[in-house]
Ligand SMILES: Nc1ncnc2c1ncn2[C@@H]1O[C@H](COP(=O)(O)OP(=O)(O)O)[C@@H](O)[C@H]1O
């Protein structure tokens with residue numbers, strides 16, 4: 033589904049991601065673990081076209097998307113749920129959903145999709161007329177995910193979806209991700225602490241200061257003492 | 268400190284050196300040339316005044332050079348555009364004096380520009396003739412011994428305006444002026460003239476020059492119940508006030524009598540319908556139609572024809588300058604020529620003395636009045652008695668035969 | 681009544697200027713210092729089209745609108761876009777001030793220095809209502825401004841484009857993630873601001889006369905109104921414009937016209953000290969709003 037080859041990314045003259053390669057198979061969930069500042073968000077933002085790479089290629093369904101604009105990628109089925117949720121706090125909840133479907137011009141399709149989302153997220157439906165900034169953190173995360181699902185993406189990318197949420201809410205979020213996975217959506221997610229992520233992942237990479245230092249299946253990760261110490265809190 | 272001073276010293280040295288070099292050049296050339304200068308606005312809202320003076324001066328210089336110059340020396344005329352900006356004006360004047368070595372200058376039309384550079388002009392003993400600027404302070408035979416005025420300054424205009432209004436029998440006179448030095452000076456002069464004439468104006472109304480909307484000013488005039496506005500307003504501001512007065516339906520209840528700032532052509536173009544109740548004042552550049560005249564007097568009519576021949580008829584696409592202003596530039600050059608030749612020397616002190624003592628012998632009668640009143644203690648040529656009220660409107664619209672020359676007006680309450 | 685009309689008429693121009701300034705600053709966070717010059721250009725171009733090219737009022741206005749839109753787009757491409765990140769680069773202060781000076785000079789060279797008479801709508805016809813003389817032109821100024829203001833708010837509140845404008849205003853990078861081309865939205869805002877500028881220019885020109893200096897005094901008021909309303913808050917800016925017009929109209933009954941500006945700026949400074957986010961942040965405005973939206 034997604035193949036990243038030899039990706040090098042810099043801000044100005046400072047390189048922060050060095051020759052990173054990884055692979056996300058269709059229908060799988062892949063986690064990238066890494067400490068704060070490792071370069072996780074930088075990689076994700078580059079994949080969705082917000083930032084330009086210095087070197088390397090990004091392939092999506094076999095097609096080179098390295099320099100494709102964000103709106104094209106949305107149309108192609110790649111959606112990012114950004115770090116910190118970034119809902120439009122001054123829009124209403126429903127407007128957030130509509131913005132999520134911005135590239136879709138067909139009003140009926142938007143309506144249908146919104147109804148589906150409202151069925152899956154009853155809390156959001158209840159609050160659809162409310163200003164989004166007044167939602168709780170967990171609700172905002174749900175909204176951010178629902179918003180991304182408005183275009184029925186094939187590849188859903190999430191940047192630290194558990195950031196700043198209470199453990200009980202985090203559980204809900206990952207339950208939701210499992211459901212989404214079951215609908216056939218491929219998921220790439222990054223986290224600092226991967227306890228929860230690993231439980232739903234098929235494969236994982238570990239990123240340290242812009243380099244992939246480890247890769248393996250869920251079980252391989254769990255068998256590596258170093259990784260467990262560094263990125264798993266309480267297994 | 269030391270570091271800061273270095274470049275300044277360097278610049279000073281360079282300026283001194285270039286002055287020496289240029290000075291050398293000038294004195295070498297002096298056999299055949301006398302340099303006269305003019306700084307004034309050639310662009311910006313008061314450009315018509317600057318251009319008028321330049322046109323007049325150039326017309327005179329062309330004639331004089333053809334006829335052999337001043338005492339055998341050809342005139343070189345150097346001009347600069349100051350955009351009516353005092354700072355730019357001062358720099359330009361200094362440049363003309365230091366680099367171009369001018370011997371005489373026609374003063375800037377804008378009083379603030381003259382004020383900025385007058386000290387420097389007099390320190391260098393340059394004969395300066397103010398043909399348009401009106402501020403009172405600019406003329407002072409002791410402080411500025413080399414500066415003379417051939418136009419009517421604020422008090423003279425104020426005296427004339429108040430006397431005309433008094434004679435016409437107006438009871439409720441308001442004074443109008445903007446908040447700049449020009450307006451303050453104007454209002455002060457009007458108030459002084461009112462006092463001298465024993466009149467109490469109902470109100471003095473001020474406004475900000477260039478303000479977008481003058482309706483509040485018009486409202487104040489209406490509230491005061493004025494039957495006559497003595498207006499110290501510039502062209503565009505005055506026009507805005509007149510059109511605002513028409514707008515609130517008060518223009519037909521009042522005579523708008525303004526100082527010479529109203530003679531700027533844009534006033535006539537912008538004021539709208541109210542123009543037929545607007546007057547300004549002027550001197551001998553007006554036709555006394557009421558007593559049967561159809562033309563200016565001979566000397567002025569001749570000059571007028573020359574101006575039309577050289578610069579075209581007044582109007583869109585043609586000349587934008589008022590002939591009286593062109594004439595004043597023309598006259599200034601001839602005045603200097605006459606004074607130099609009468610003195611027999613270019614020495615500024617001798618030229619000054621001729622202007623102060625022999626002015627009644629000056630033969631050219633194309634200025635504001637036929638005889639000027641210069642003396643060793645008075646460098647003002649004109650008095651309030653030399654001025655009459657003139658119509659602003661028929662000049663352009665109904666009375667084509669007079670071109671752009673004023674027709675004397677008369678009105679009573 | 682008379683004062684009310686004068687206040688509203690002048691206020692409508694301040695409101696249009698503040699609205700256009702707000703359109704641009706809401707999406708970019710920058711203050712278009714060249715806006716007053718574009719207003720002037722709009723007026724000068726319509727004057728030129730009418731007097732020199734002999735077009736009638738509306739076609740002349742359309743040409744002026746087109747020219748102002750192009751001017752604003754060019755300004756965005758040259759003075760704003762090239763600077764990149766506007767939050768961390770205040771170069772726009774210089775480039776836009778520069779643009780305004782350049783526009784003024786171009787106007788001076790193209791159209792001359794003399795103020796020119798500009799026609800009123802309906803030939804300056806007047807009607808008398810409740811003892812006040814009202815020019816139809818003034819009624820049109822107010823009406824057109826209100827219509828533009830209401831239409832703009834409706835677009836912003838109700839349409840897909842409006843949602844996108846607010847999204848970009850809130851955070852451009854997140855908007856990109858939705859598939860919104862932030863740059864296109866910003867460009868549209870500049871273009872709309874240009875169109876509004878031309879309309880405002882043609883409406884005010886009969887009163888100020890058309891000249892390259894015609895917006896020198898009202899330009900500042902437009903910014904003041906925008907600040908009064910809260911920068912980037914187009915609704916507040918619009919209302920701020922009308923309030924400023926009314927303040928001026930009523931205080932000039934009590935003070936000499938010469939110091940009118942100082943007084944209105946003193947009032948504004950006071951407002952800004954107490955309501956730094958602009959008048960729309962006052963409790964009075966938000967009480968009903970938040971109650972309604974929390975349902
Ligand atoms: N906009 C930016 N400009 C410059 N440096 C940045 C920028 N964003 C992130 N960085 C730097 O790049 C590195 C990686 O950041 P990031 O990708 O946000 O890390 P992570 O998401 O893994 O916490 C960090 O050293 C960070 O300081």
Ligand SMILES: [Mg+2]
Nearest residue numbers: 072073074115
């Ligand atoms: Mg991150």
